[in-house]
Amino acid sequence: METTSDRGIALIFTGGYCHIEAVRDRLPHHPGIVIAADSGLKTAEALSVRPDIVMGDFDSYTDPLPEKIEVIRVPAEKDVTDTVLAADYAEAHGFRDLLIVGGTGGRLDHELSNLFLLAALRDRGLCAVLTDGDNTVRVLRDEGAAIPDEGGYFSLITAGTCFATIRGAKYPLERVKLDRAYPSFGVSNEVADGEAEVFVEGEAFLITSRR
Numbered sequence: 001m002e003t004t005s006d007r008g009i010a011l012i013f014t015g016g017y018c019h020i021e022a023v024r025d026r027l028p029h030h031p032g033i034v035i036a037a038d039s040g041l042k043t044a045e046a047l048s049v050r051p052d053i054v055m056g057d058f059d060s061y062t063d064p065l066p067e068k069i070e071v072i073r074v075p076a077e078k079d080v081t082d083t084v085l086a087a088d089y090a091e092a093h094g095f096r097d098l099l100i101v102g103g104t105g106g107r108l109d110h111e112l113s114n115l116f117l118l119a120a121l122r123d124r125g126l127c128a129v130l131t132d133g134d135n136t137v138r139v140l141r142d143e144g145a146a147i148p149d150e151g152g153y154f155s156l157i158t159a160g161t162c163f164a165t166i167r168g169a170k171y172p173l174e175r176v177k178l179d180r181a182y183p184s185f186g187v188s189n190e191v192a193d194g195e196a197e198v199f200v201e202g203e204a205f206l207i208t209s210r211r
Contacts, residue, residue: 008032009097010090013040013051014083014114015060017105019133020046022210026131032095037082041066043102055089056082083114087121087128098128104135115205119159122203135209144199145206149191152210154198156186162202169196178204 011031015038024047036044038056054065055072065071074085083103090098098121103114114130115137121128122139130137138145140156147154147169156164161179166172170190178186186204189196198206 007094007096009099010035010093010095011049012037012083012086012090012098012100013044013049014086014100014102015039015042015106016102016110016114017132018043018046018102022133023047023101023131024133026099026133026136027101028099031099033090033093035086035089037086040082040086040102053089055085081110081113083110084117087117091121091124091126096126098126100128100130102132103130104132116159118205119203133210135207137205137207139203140198140200140206141203142201144197147191147196147198147206147208149194149196150208150210152208153188153190154196154209155188155207156198156200156204157183157207158186158202158204160203162200162204164201164204165199167197168193169198175201 009028009031011028011034013036034049034051036051036054038058039060041054041061044051051069053070057074057076059076087098104111118128118130118139122141156178158178163175164173164178165175170192
């Protein structure tokens with residue numbers, strides 16, 4: 001994950017599913033800050049990563065909190081999720097690049113909220129990526145991306161309408177309209193020539209998935 005800020009990457013652990021061994025190789029070696037949001041602390045512990053800050057209402061993480069780590073405790077009755085709080089904290093402290101670990105599986109409402117959080121952060125000029133080890137998601141908006149051949153699948157899914165160009169893939173497209181009328185049209189493509197290139201006019205989620 002390339003960074004757009006000299007502050008480096010804000011690494012945020014959140015609740016939900018995480019393939020621990022698969023995600024291990026995706027972690028930045030020297031993040032600018034590490035934040036654990038509530039039960040995301042369990043994931044951080046499983047990866048032997050010590051957060052700089054732990055925050056949340058702690059309705060999911062009920063073990064004793066680690067010592068000598070800053071803790072920000074918030075009420076359970078609040079307007080945003082713990083993941084959003086962590087992202088807001090990172091932004092407020094000057095981080096423009098976020099890697100959110102976890103955030104899928106379990107409760108569908110939280111999963112959808114986390115996906116659309118990526119779009120909201122993009123609205124604010126941040127670059128945010130979410131990964132659970134098996135899947136990695138980012139928002140493309142009037143831009144392109146290179147996809148290396150890692151033996152899995154990639155998909156483009158739009159919440160509205162966009163035009164997609166895909167080259168170097170099993171199913172190439174040349175400025176084809178994607179919209180909600182055919183939401184599965186851009187699903188399960190594969191890299192064909194070592195690296196695929198995608199370009200989106202409009203906005204779409206780019207999802208890469210392991211087999």
